[in-house]
Amino acid sequence: MSILEKISVPADLKKLSYPEIDRLCSEIRNIMVEVVSKNGGHLASNLGAVELSVALHRVFDLSRDRFVFDVGHQCYAHKILSGRLNKIETLRQYGGLSGFPKLNESVYDAFGTGHSSTSISAAAGYAAGRDLNGDNYYVGAIIGDASLSTGMAFEALNHLGHTKSKLMIILNDNEMAISPNVGALAVYLEKIRVGWVYNKVKEDIEALLKMIPVFGSNVAKFVERVKSSLKYLVVPGMIFEELGLKYLGPIDGHNVEQIVTTIENAKDFDGPVIIHAITKKGKGYSPAEAAPEKYHSGGLFCLETAAPSKAVCENKTYTDIFGDTIMDLASKENKIVCITAAMCDGTGLSGFALKYKTRFFDVGICEQHALTFAAGLSLTCQIPFVALYSTFSQRALDQFIHDIALQNLHVVLCLDRAGLVGEDGPTHHGAFDISMFKMVPNVIIMAPSDAHELKNAVYNAAYNYKCPVVIRYPKGKAENFNPQKSLSEDCCYEYETLKPGQYNIAARGGDALLVSCGTALGECKIAHCELSEKYSISCEIIDIRFAKPISNELIIEIGERFEHIVCIEENSLKGGVGEEITARLYEAGYNSKKVKLLGLPDRFVEHGPNSKLRGIIKIDAAAITEAVLSILKPGEKCQKKE
Numbered sequence: 337m338s339i340l341e342k343i344s345v346p347a348d349l350k351k352l353s354y355p356e357i358d359r360l361c362s363e364i365r366n367i368m369v370e371v372v373s374k375n376g377g378h379l380a381s382n383l384g385a386v387e388l389s390v391a392l393h394r395v396f397d398l399s400r401d402r403f404v405f406d407v408g409h410q411c412y413a414h415k416i417l418s419g420r421l422n423k424i425e426t427l428r429q430y431g432g433l434s435g436f437p438k439l440n441e442s443v444y445d446a447f448g449t450g451h452s453s454t455s456i457s458a459a460a461g462y463a464a465g466r467d468l469n470g471d472n473y474y475v476g477a478i479i480g481d482a483s484l485s486t487g488m489a490f491e492a493l494n495h496l497g498h499t500k501s502k503l504m505i506i507l508n509d510n511e512m513a514i515s516p517n518v519g520a521l522a523v524y525l526e527k528i529r530v531g532w533v534y535n536k537v538k539e540d541i542e543a544l545l546k547m548i549p550v551f552g553s554n555v556a557k558f559v560e561r562v563k564s565s566l567k568y569l570v571v572p573g574m575i576f577e578e579l580g581l582k583y584l585g586p587i588d589g590h591n592v593e594q595i596v597t598t599i600e601n602a603k604d605f606d607g608p609v610i611i612h613a614i615t616k617k618g619k620g621y622s623p624a625e626a627a628p629e630k631y632h633s634g635g636l637f638c639l640e641t642a643a644p645s646k647a648v649c650e651n652k653t654y655t656d657i658f659g660d661t662i663m664d665l666a667s668k669e670n671k672i673v674c675i676t677a678a679m680c681d682g683t684g685l686s687g688f689a690l691k692y693k694t695r696f697f698d699v700g701i702c703e704q705h706a707l708t709f710a711a712g713l714s715l716t717c718q719i720p721f722v723a724l725y726s727t728f729s730q731r732a733l734d735q736f737i738h739d740i741a742l743q744n745l746h747v748v749l750c751l752d753r754a755g756l757v758g759e760d761g762p763t764h765h766g767a768f769d770i771s772m773f774k775m776v777p778n779v780i781i782m783a784p785s786d787a788h789e790l791k792n793a794v795y796n797a798a799y800n801y802k803c804p805v806v807i808r809y810p811k812g813k814a815e816n817f818n819p820q821k822s823l824s825e826d827c828c829y830e831y832e833t834l835k836p837g838q839y840n841i842a843a844r845g846g847d848a849l850l851v852s853c854g855t856a857l858g859e860c861k862i863a864h865c866e867l868s869e870k871y872s873i874s875c876e877i878i879d880i881r882f883a884k885p886i887s888n889e890l891i892i893e894i895g896e897r898f899e900h901i902v903c904i905e906e907n908s909l910k911g912g913v914g915e916e917i918t919a920r921l922y923e924a925g926y927n928s929k930k931v932k933l934l935g936l937p938d939r940f941v942e943h944g945p946n947s948k949l950r951g952i953i954k955i956d957a958a959a960i961t962e963a964v965l966s967i968l969k970p971g972e973k974c975q976k977k978e
């Protein structure tokens with residue numbers, strides 16, 4: 337019988353011996369590796385947090401005590417231990433378990449996460465509410481070293497130092513963000529780790545300090561100063577102590593007994609306490625230990641060889657195309673600089689980072705800082721490209737408005753993972769970028785429809801538009817609607833100059849119009865064929881290219897030539913391009929049009945394969961066909977061909 341089978345409720349963990357706990361940890365790791373090999377997911381961070389999760393469940397009752405998992409990409413062991421083992425095979429699949437903690441998935445999940453560095457704030461709120469209500473459960477946050485180095489985490493620590501709420505922070509320090517962690521805090525934690533082996537020495541020195549006698553006030557002050565500077569040198573975690581938290585550690589984050597003992601010691605401290613646990617990202621699965629960045633998150637892989645499944649390595653993605661293009665432009669223009677917020681590889685900047693070391697900045701998980709930093713760079717005539725995932729740009733909206741757009745600075749924001757992202761689900765879908773940035777004055781927003789269009793967007797953003805520019809493109813394989821033109825010979829690629837608002841007629845037709853935004857063009861083309869072949873309906877397709885500006889010329893072209901219009905975008909319908917086009921047509925006096933708007937609905941879209949999600953929310957080719965048929969009058973070109 338496996339140890340896991342002995343656990344029907346988390347409290348059963350308390351009955352296990354430590355050797356049994358060790359076996360349990362291996363069983364959990366085996367399950368994780370197997371499930372992630374089939375379903376994809378965040379492997380390396382989860383492998384590194386097994387013992388921490390086991391220890392938390394051994395000490396606390398997490399259905400009552402409230403622990404917030406930061407980012408939430410390390411919650412698989414927690415899910416396995418809290419009654420979800422029988423559903424773990426459904427992880428990240430449509431209708432199955434989410435890859436992140438989710439309030440409505442289990443009573444054991446204290447807070448929904450996905451974006452980094454929210455855990456201490458949420459836990460602080462829990463602690464304040466608990467105290468107001470006169471309750472007495474435990475509250476805590478488990479946070480990685482990279483997530484701790486963001487503004488939001490510092491804001492929470494700063495607040496806690498003031499409130500002194502009883503709360504436990506577990507710092508899961510593996511020296512890594514997705515890539516190696518960067519920044520001054522990372523260096524500080526590294527010093528503590530190095531000093532870890534000298535802990536004994538520290539204890540001896542502290543004992544020695546206590547023995548220094550104190551004579552007279554000046555001597556006393558001097559001795560105090562010496563004591564405190566020596567303390568800074570040898571006592572780990574002083575920065576946290578100075579902020580008003582009790583610091584415990586560092587401890588071995590893979591030794592459950594040591595973690596449990598430390599938590600037990602910390603539990604009764606009546607204030608904020610931080611336990612510093614040293615862990616290894618990818619622990620227990622050698623390919624992930626050797627290459628934690630590669631196994632941070634990703635697609636399916638072969639269990640035996642650990643090689644990515646074939647589908648994963650085929651064809652260039654939009655991320656690759658962006659990476660290739662920026663390298664090409666940077667080879668000719670030395671003012672181009674690139675900024676990432678801890679997502680160098682994910683945003684396609686690894687090549688740039690290697691080749692142009694001084695022109696590349698990884699600022700850590702700090703999207704707000706990344707944008708204002710870019711604003712400063714732009715004022716020195718550099719051409720900053722900030723590459724983020726669409727969803728993470730949400731937290732930097734004010735910096736975009738106040739620091740970049742208001743001053744009309746030339747900063748290019750490249751938003752990868754725009755639109756649906758599939759299995760990562762609602763925390764990661766890039767659902768709002770067009771709506772969010774479209775309302776901001778001075779801004780150009782480009783939504784390229786294929787690889788060539790993306791190359792042109794990056795080129796024009798660098799050279800032709802001296803204002804804030806947003807370029808949004810999705811996850812996954814890049815379409816190429818112009819296969820005659822080579823994508824690979826970058827050095828002699830012929831970029832096309834585009835006027836802001838310049839649209840492209842992608843297919844001619846007269847019965848109805850499909851207004852396509854970005855990569856929705858692929859689905860429009862399929863619907864176009866189906867409407868023509870099955871129903872003899874000829875549709876025109878306009879690829880608007882720019883979500884902003886939408887030119888008057890385009891509005892007049894649509895208004896004069898079409899009565900039946902379907903707009904398609906993989907962005908929220910609220911504040912999207914469809915809404916604007918409808919309003920502008922009406923305003924221009926074209927007020928009798930039949931219009932259908934397809935886009936992301938006014939609810940959070942679940943996780944699952946993108947193709948399935950597109951069908952459910954009706955933005956795929958079938959939905960486009962259906963929309964056209966629904967607005968053409970019966971008998972008016974919508975008889976199905978026999």
Ligand SMILES: Cc1ncc(C[n+]2csc(CCOP(=O)(O)OP(=O)(O)O)c2C)c(N)n1
Pocket residue numbers: 381384407409410450451452479480481482483484508510512513514617677678679701703728731
């Ligand atoms: C706001 C935000 N930006 C970027 C990310 C992408 N991201 C996910 S995990 C991660 C690194 C987290 O590192 P750490 O907190 O140290 O945890 P570890 O994975 O090392 O356990 C990043 C950058 C995110 N989730 N949220």
